[in-house]
Amino acid sequence: MIRPRWVWAFDDAAGQPVDAAVSPVFTSQYDAEQWLGEHWRGVAAEGAATARLLHDGAQAAPGVALPGA
Secondary structure (H helix, E strand, O other): OOOOOOEEEEEEEOOOOOOOOOOOOOHHHHHHHHHHHHHHHHHHHOHHHHHHHEEEOEEOOOOEEEOOO
């Protein structure tokens, strides 16, 4: 059985991808959202201004602004 894959994609203030910020791959949306809640400060420090949740490569929800970015 293939399990769903959830991953965060990060963009800077100009909307360009931030390669320095890396998300693990998750098997549930809940786990992905919990991870971002715990790690958003570090992701923002890497230059990310927005986090987008992807489900099997497709954007699953509107982007989330990261405070302090």
